[in-house]
Amino acid sequence: MxxxxxxxxxxxxxxxxxxxxxxxxxxxxxxxxxxxxxxxxxxxxxxxxxxxxxxxxxxxxxxxxxxxxxxxxxxxxxxxxxxxxxxxxxxxxxFFEWYEDHVVVRVGADEDAPSVIEEVILPDLPQGWTTTEIANNPSSVFYRYDGPQGEQLFYDQNPINPNAVHAFDSEHSTVTTVALKGGYTAQLFAFESGTSLLFWSNRYTFTVSLKGGDDDLLYQVADDLNQKAAALTKKSEFSDFFAKK
Incomplete structure (x- = not known):
């Protein structure tokens, strides 16, 4: 042409x-x-x-x-x-990269986010849940929560890294963008196995998966984490403001 x-x-x-x-x-x-x-x-x-x-x-x-x-x-x-x-x-x-059997999600750089985990943000689960710490270091926080009815919730907190690759199975799941309270959005993965997973970013990246429970608990956990993360961000901005004075 x-x-x-x-x-x-x-x-x-x-x-x-x-x-x-x-x-x-x-x-x-x-x-x-x-x-x-x-x-x-x-x-x-x-x-x-x-x-x-x-x-x-x-x-x-x-x-x-x-x-x-x-x-x-x-x-x-x-x-x-x-x-x-x-x-x-x-x-x-x-940013999404779709492949035949999985999707890669990348999170854009956030100049206000810590490069390492400066604050461990843990969700508050209902009474009767037990907690197991799997990892707790500056690069990753990973916990397992077991519910009274056999439910299992896995929680992962990581620093925002634009070079990090977050890969999820898309062959055996449906992927939907959902709105969270406070104006945040997340990716919801509903797997054929019955597990539901939320992935989003707010000061850090959060991955919360639930098996054997109601998805309402996922959203409650997400809202709880977002409130805590937002409070930490405001506190950090407040400290930075006076540090520049």
């Missing part, structure tokens, strides 16, 4: 896209354009992700075009959701 034909093709694509999106865009006329503005912090995360690409120039150009189309679709389908800054940050903070 020569340059002139390519320009003509792109012009047709733009025209078709504009026509098909007119009605959808009109539906959001009442939305304040500034409401979906990405914060400077989130913008830096996106730029860092783009700069990590090590692909040829032609591939980068294609990726940018794909990213532009994705941005348009995202703004149309979740514009109202993205009005909330914590949710905007959570959406942009996850």
């Amino acid at each position: 020569n340059a002139e034909t390519n320009r003509d093709f792109e012009a047709r694509i733009r025209d078709a896209a504009q026509r098909s999106l007119d009605k959808e865009v009109a539906a959001f006329d009442a939305l304040d354009p500034d409401a979906t503005a990405v914060s400077a912090k989130t913008e830096r995360r996106i730029l860092r992700a783009i700069h990590t690409l090590r692909t040829p120039r032609t591939h980068r150009t294609r990726l940018r075009r794909i990213a532009a189309c994705a941005a348009i679709l995202l703004s149309l389908t979740v514009a109202a959701l993205l009005c909330v800054e914590p949710i905007r940050a959570a959406v942009w903070n996850f």
Whole structure:
């Protein structure tokens, strides 16, 4: 395809896209354009992700075009959701790589997050649950909780590392993005074996899996951990503020 034909093709694509999106865009006329503005912090995360690409120039150009189309679709389908800054940050903070039998989830760098585990954040389980510590060090906190009815809950806390690979089985599970209290989002894996798993980030990355229990307990644990993590983040920001004075 020569340059002139390519320009003509792109012009047709733009025209078709504009026509098909007119009605959808009109539906959001009442939305304040500034409401979906990405914060400077989130913008830096996106730029860092783009700069990590090590692909040829032609591939980068294609990726940018794909990213532009994705941005348009995202703004149309979740514009109202993205009005909330914590949710905007959570959406942009996850990167997925899908394979035949598993999915790899990467978490974008967070300049405010500790590089090691500075605070061990443990969930509060209902009365009757027993606790077993499996690992507790600056790189990983891993606990097993056993319920009175034979339930098992596994809890994993790790520092946010953009180079870390979080791989999950997708062949025998369904993967859904779910909303947590406080404007956070998580990936919910529902396995054929009956195990449910939540994965998300908030100061650290958290992985909580439950077998033999109600998923409501998963969300209770997640909300409890998020409240504790948010309190630690505010405390850290408060200390940093006065340290600079």
